[in-house]
Amino acid sequence: MKAKFILIGILFFSILTNAQNYKQDSVTLKQMSNRILADYDCYKDLNYLCKQIGNRISGSEQATKAVEWGKKTLESTGCTNVFLQEVFVPHWIRGKEEASITTKNGNRISLKISSLGNAVGTGENGLQAPVLKVNNMDELKRMNAKDVKGKIVFFNFKFDQLNINTFDSYGPCVYYRWASPSEASKLGAVGVIIRSVSSAFDDKPHTGSLHYDDKYPAIPAVAISNLAADDLEKMIEQKHIKNLFIKTTCKMLADVKSHNVVAEIKGSELPNEIIVFGGHLDSWDIGEGAHDDGAGVVQTIEVIRTFIKLGIRPKRTIRAVLFMNEENGLRGGTKYAELAEKNNEKHIVGIESDAGGATPFGFSMTMPMEQRNKIKSWSNLFLPYNIHDFDREGGGADISPLKKKFGTPVMELMPDSQRYFDMHHSDNDVFENVHRRELCLGAFGMSAMVYMISQYGL
Amino acid sequence: MKAKFILIGILFFSILTNAQNYKQDSVTLKQMSNRILADYDCYKDLNYLCKQIGNRISGSEQATKAVEWGKKTLESTGCTNVFLQEVFVPHWIRGKEEASITTKNGNRISLKISSLGNAVGTGENGLQAPVLKVNNMDELKRMNAKDVKGKIVFFNFKFDQLNINTFDSYGPCVYYRWASPSEASKLGAVGVIIRSVSSAFDDKPHTGSLHYDDKYPAIPAVAISNLAADDLEKMIEQKHIKNLFIKTTCKMLADVKSHNVVAEIKGSELPNEIIVFGGHLDSWDIGEGAHDDGAGVVQTIEVIRTFIKLGIRPKRTIRAVLFMNEENGLRGGTKYAELAEKNNEKHIVGIESDAGGATPFGFSMTMPMEQRNKIKSWSNLFLPYNIHDFDREGGGADISPLKKKFGTPVMELMPDSQRYFDMHHSDNDVFENVHRRELCLGAFGMSAMVYMISQYGL
Numbered sequence A, B: 001m002k003a004k005f006i007l008i009g010i011l012f013f014s015i016l017t018n019a020q021n022y023k024q025d026s027v028t029l030k031q032m033s034n035r036i037l038a039d040y041d042c043y044k045d046l047n048y049l050c051k052q053i054g055n056r057i058s059g060s061e062q063a064t065k066a067v068e069w070g071k072k073t074l075e076s077t078g079c080t081n082v083f084l085q086e087v088f089v090p091h092w093i094r095g096k097e098e099a100s101i102t103t104k105n106g107n108r109i110s111l112k113i114s115s116l117g118n119a120v121g122t123g124e125n126g127l128q129a130p131v132l133k134v135n136n137m138d139e140l141k142r143m144n145a146k147d148v149k150g151k152i153v154f155f156n157f158k159f160d161q162l163n164i165n166t167f168d169s170y171g172p173c174v175y176y177r178w179a180s181p182s183e184a185s186k187l188g189a190v191g192v193i194i195r196s197v198s199s200a201f202d203d204k205p206h207t208g209s210l211h212y213d214d215k216y217p218a219i220p221a222v223a224i225s226n227l228a229a230d231d232l233e234k235m236i237e238q239k240h241i242k243n244l245f246i247k248t249t250c251k252m253l254a255d256v257k258s259h260n261v262v263a264e265i266k267g268s269e270l271p272n273e274i275i276v277f278g279g280h281l282d283s284w285d286i287g288e289g290a291h292d293d294g295a296g297v298v299q300t301i302e303v304i305r306t307f308i309k310l311g312i313r314p315k316r317t318i319r320a321v322l323f324m325n326e327e328n329g330l331r332g333g334t335k336y337a338e339l340a341e342k343n344n345e346k347h348i349v350g351i352e353s354d355a356g357g358a359t360p361f362g363f364s365m366t367m368p369m370e371q372r373n374k375i376k377s378w379s380n381l382f383l384p385y386n387i388h389d390f391d392r393e394g395g396g397a398d399i400s401p402l403k404k405k406f407g408t409p410v411m412e413l414m415p416d417s418q419r420y421f422d423m424h425h426s427d428n429d430v431f432e433n434v435h436r437r438e439l440c441l442g443a444f445g446m447s448a449m450v451y452m453i454s455q456y457g458l
Helices: A002-039 A041-053 A061-076 A137-141 A167-186 A226-237 A290-309 A331-342 A369-376 A379-385 A400-406 A436-456 B002-039 B041-053 B061-076 B137-141 B167-186 B226-237 B290-309 B331-342 B369-376 B379-385 B400-406 B436-456
Strands: A082-093 A097-103 A108-110 A127-129 A131-134 A152-155 A191-195 A221-224 A241-248 A251-265 A270-280 A316-323 A346-352 A360-366 A410-415 B082-093 B097-103 B108-110 B127-129 B131-134 B152-155 B191-195 B221-224 B241-248 B251-265 B270-280 B316-323 B346-352 B360-366 B410-415
Touching: A002 A041, A002 A290, A002 A379, A002 A436, A041 A061, A041 A290, A041 A436, A061 A082, A061 A251, A061 A290, A061 A316, A082 A331, A097 A221, A097 A226, A131 A137, A131 A226, A131 A241, A137 A167, A152 A167, A152 A226, A167 A191, A167 A221, A191 A226, A191 A241, A221 A226, A251 A290, A251 A331, A270 A290, A270 A436, A290 A316, A290 A436, A316 A331, A316 A436, A331 A400, A346 A400, A346 A436, A360 A369, A360 A436, A369 A436, A379 A436, A400 A410, A410 A436, B002 B041, B002 B290, B002 B379, B002 B436, B041 B061, B041 B290, B041 B436, B061 B082, B061 B251, B061 B290, B061 B316, B082 B331, B097 B221, B097 B226, B131 B137, B131 B226, B131 B241, B137 B167, B152 B167, B152 B226, B167 B191, B167 B221, B191 B226, B191 B241, B221 B226, B251 B290, B251 B331, B270 B290, B270 B436, B290 B316, B290 B436, B316 B331, B316 B436, B331 B400, B346 B400, B346 B436, B360 B369, B360 B436, B369 B436, B379 B436, B400 B410, B410 B436
Parallel strands: A131 A152, A152 A191, A191 A221, A270 A316, A270 A346, A346 A410, B131 B152, B152 B191, B191 B221, B270 B316, B270 B346, B346 B410
Antiparallel strands: A082 A251, A097 A108, A097 A241, A127 A241, A251 A316, A360 A410, B082 B251, B097 B108, B097 B241, B127 B241, B251 B316, B360 B410
């Protein structure tokens, strides 16, 4: 009988505590959201990063400036533990770009191109060859080498407009950006043109990393816009084209010393349990890297700033990382995981913001169901902020080495994806295309999730 | 015992039917979404409405063109029952606008203004008077008439940036746009300037309807942008201002004949149960009325087009209405309800899209809990489209007369509200600020909701 009373007592106490926690957490989250929306410091930071530093590909002078700025900005929040992690990064430069179509009746039509990241160039003399269109990889693989040899292969694989989450369309297209140069080279092609990995019907080409398979010659590879691809497709089908000319002088230089920028607030109760969160400081060398991943960078900084502004001392250690070289090497993320191993650190979760600065809808995650359910049990706290989706699989690139090495649970902020791939890796990705309130709500989402995990663990 | 088996049988049959319905409905919804995203006809319609017709205030030539276009476009979907409802609408014209600040040291600083809709003008000579700033209505009401008399009152009430749903900030600000001219006039003011009802920190003034109380003289009233209001606030606080000059020649002309545009698909089983849905065809006379409410208009048309493209014959009658004169009179919505009464029609629900063309989050609604719960029971069908919020109270202006007259349940599509009030009623509200995919998803949301109610009633 006594045991029963004790049990009821414990149950009652636990319900009471949970209710009190819920109320207190809901107040804390509202304070976070108020502070971030009222001050919108992350938006001001993004303005500086985009307009005063600009795009910042690994190895560039701007990337160095971005590291200095990141450190200074994190220090300006009042965080007393800001440091750099040295990492050597690839240094790819774009050089000159020029392309044109020569029609059968002798006209020359210029074509706006963007070399794929890490691609080899054609050299100053350029490359002239007939074009071969394939709509997908199967079509290429069914071909005889003699029909491909000496040609520029145009991969006309289209972004699927029917998916609701545009990341579902991104994946299949990225395969073409990543793998098509070597697949074409395998059959003797001399160059590759891809339809940009983009949801926009406009004239902007989108860059992004390719991968060369060492077994085949590395051949030049460029992207053209969706509108240009539509035109090219039509001209090829109407057999109007004599050949294509491409000149690119991009090349890979020697590795360059760079840094991850790290800022930490030690946990008051469980300092050895680390919650790491971040975005990547490098960007492509066109546009301003505003959504990709300026947004993630300034949101990461904003988490630290918000904890400090509100005087929140986390129970577990929270650590912000501005990763270097996500775009064309993942050296920063890899180095971070190596150091974590070396220092014998225990990461309880990795959280990334690298899907743009639009209104947050939820978090994708890769972790055991029990941990996902723990996060889902907080969903009522997030619902007032429209953060409602905790069901998708996902996680960021920079934190994937942690996942791989230690099986660390990973998550990624999931913003509305409708506009992202209009801008991603292109000249469209500029500060003006990020909305103040949307960016702030994403910063809130990151802050709130870091807070909840710092309080309750995973 | 037999009864038990029958009961279990019925239950089993009902579960089976529900599961089958769910599967079939989920397929139908996906077909709708695919069709709308693939063809994006609503986006092309919006382009025409914004760029070929432009803004279209009630009584204007463009409003007449919009009616013709709306009818033609609805007919072009293949709908065989398209008709007009005659309605007389107010005809307010803006005329010239000019304003300036004269400082104490004799400088003249020009001020960009927008007359509030339905306002009286100052006449050609303009109005010159000292300015009195109040931050809210209470401040004004505490004042003595002698301190207000002869002055232009500047209502410096600010848009609350802390609300997550910006419509929560809109309401309190609209009170100032609507009521401040007469409240100021009551104390002898000669004119009113309001801070624009806007979330944007920019230099664009936002217009919108005011209301004059017949008991007091109608005085001119204009809006200025948030940036201009910040400057004005500062100058007033620093006592730099001698007086303000405002010249507006806006005026109300005689009523003009116009129309609601209606398109209907008769129900196959319950034709007398009508589901009415719509947006408003008129807009303000600045910008292009792209989000407000071009988006709602083209989404409404898209519902009809989607039913016809997919060959869906609804069980209940679905009726699309492009309402006239939502912005400054609500005559279209009022006339629609009058005709519904005259024709003894049974409306089971009214659904409006008049909150912009951004990614849809849910539907707000005003109806008994039982009906709301019926809609919420469909939420799993909407979740794959991120339409997740069915909890807010709401409904559109055009369908409010139906609600008032018959108690009809009303709903409104609820898009992401972050960007809406940056554009609403201003020069920012142009086609370029509506996103193709977001607009299409809203059209899907409307189509899906109309479909579900047409199948299962409320």
